[in-house]
Amino acid sequence: MSQTDFSVRVASVTPVAETIKRFRFERVDGEALPIFSGGAHIVVSMKDGSVTRRNAYSLMSDPADPSGYEISVAKAEESRGGSVFMHEKVKVGDVLTISAPVNLFSPDWRGRKHILIAGGIGITPFMSMMAQFDKAGVAFELHYAVRERARGAYLEDLVARYGSARVKTYVSEEGTRIPLEDILTRQPLGTHLYVCGPDRLIAGVLDAGRDAGWPDYNLHAEHFLTPPPGKPFSVELTRSGKTVAVGEHESILEALEAAGVDAPYLCRGGACGQCETGVAACEGILLHNDLFLSDDEKASGKKIMICVSRFEGQRVALEL
């Protein structure tokens, strides 16, 4: 356990909507957790029998409250285990390990106003952000869309807390949709926009923003990349001399951890660059799934982000 990991007890588990549960963690030793910044996430490590699962979740509690951290977990339809484990196995009183907060989706504090666009469970990073904006007296507007009301988490809570002028909700089953064009064209200069949710929503919002003439650096997105499954393969490690098998529903990073090989990571979702690994040999193709490497770097075949990317072919060796 590194000095930035914390041993926490599950203080409460609250069902908030169909397939969504909220978990509250408090430190086992009773000490305060670090204060954090809106948009930050933690990595939760879960011991599931002999397997250790690690998932990243956005923090949704008030960043200024060090007494506990809260996350919301949606049970994914084709879950790779982490969210199902959280839903079915984790109970009040259980002890888990969490990392210190890391923020890869920090607001731009120069913004005069912040437009937040959330789809489904993508609401969570905005909950900590709004608490911080509200306290700092910074202008914001949330546009929150869900598919059906029964699956929408915190719809009423948020309206009640911040008022219907700042929080707009949309339910696609009921035929209400985010009026993107209208939102994008009526903002004062210096407004920043943030989007989090399904890939389609993110791509749509970013495209619409650019079309409406927004500069790239005023548009921010957090993708929830989960490691995609694929054909099993094995990797050779040039430094440790080991060969590690990577299963169909496992990332290289997870397979390495299971084999007792330590590799660095922060986001486990292909965004931060921390797990970048040199490729020593490759007879086959690297399946790059990350958002970090440039197209040139991907094409060079010299680097791979082991938290999300895979391999197909005869033989691959990594500098680990």
Add this chain to the structure above:
Amino acid sequence: MAIVFRQETFRDDFTYRNSPENIRRFPFPFPDDNYMYSVNMEPHVKGAAGTVFENLIDVDEHYISEMADRALVLKADPLRYQALPHMMQAQWDTLELLMEQQAAGYPEHFTLEKNGDRWRWINRPLGIDDTFTFGDLTTLPMEPLEYISRQTQGDITIVDQRDNNLWMDAGMVTTQADWSLDFDVGMNFMEWHGPVPLAHQQGVFERALKFLLNMQLGKPIRRYNWTMTINPRLDTSPENYPKWGKDRTTVTPENVGDKVHLRVEVQTLWRLPRSNALLFVIRCYLMNMSELVTVPKWANRFHRVLGSLPTELVDYKGITRYRDVTVEWLSKYDDGAPTSAGTFPD
């Protein structure tokens, strides 16, 4: 143990000196008899007692005099403190961190009492006892960063993180070796690191940037930098060049021991909690050659390092005029014996 603070000057009559105990805790930066440039980063964790890493924010016998010198610099040039408006949250983060670390390290000199957002800060060496509301600007006599950096040794800059880059958007810079906050404020990482020879081609700075962008809360790091200064002058900024530039022509074989100083910067880097910005505390340590050679290992090693320094680095560090005379002076103290591993005195 309470620190005995010295009364001394960093200008005019230059009465700055190190006590024998303070010499031994000097952060001598050379691990080897040969010099090689590297971005030397290591975790900033507590080190042994009697070193500058005994506490994470180091306070030493020069504290009161350094703060007095800073006040003089600010009086003459208020622009040595600057903060862009969006950095207010990061300013409060910084105030908290520096108060907490100084109070934890030196309880006999500093006390921080927190009662919710109502805080009381006692700084005994400077005779300050203030109660204020954390987060409420109107309850402090000046902005939080200026307030706390008038009470902390070392230059302090806060770097905002956005668009996958770092931006120098706030700082208090009065003890800097030849760079200027007024010139760098608002610049990004690559811009403010522009003129370093050799290293840039090696891609060292791209890697350093990626490393910094991913720095984690609770895992500060540190690195060293060094140069040399004539006379124990803290403020060798470009703005002040007319005052110190000509010092470099005054070195003679007779006055090397007193005039020529090794200047070491220990930079500590911290991720800030509320703002997600990075805090750089750039602490400057000065030691003259007569003090340096009281540690035989350092006398041997520094003579060899300075003698083997590549010409482009000699020029880059601005020590061309007096390097040779200093090496010559140091040679009298190099007994030719091999030096032990590590940087600490034997």
